[in-house]
Amino acid sequence: MQTFWKILGAILLLFALLAVVCFKPIDKTPFAQTDFYKRQLQEIESIKYPKQNDSALYC
Numbered sequence: 001m002q003t004f005w006k007i008l009g010a011i012l013l014l015f016a017l018l019a020v021v022c023f024k025p026i027d028k029t030p031f032a033q034t035d036f037y038k039r040q041l042q043e044i045e046s047i048k049y050p051k052q053n054d055s056a057l058y059c
Contacts, residue, residue, distance in 0.1 A: 031037050
């Protein structure tokens with residue numbers, strides 16, 4: 001029975017260590033203030049769209 005508790009304790013310790021390694025604090029920075037968001041907006045704004053031709057129909 002003592003072996004059972006040792007194995008159970010080892011498994012629980014492994015899960016605890018795994019949780020510490022895998023999880024990190026959540027970044028609560030508003031998305032509009034992040035560098036990634038600003039770079040993506042610049043990329044979107046730099047896209048050159050073709051001029052629409054009034055005689056063509058776009059569906």
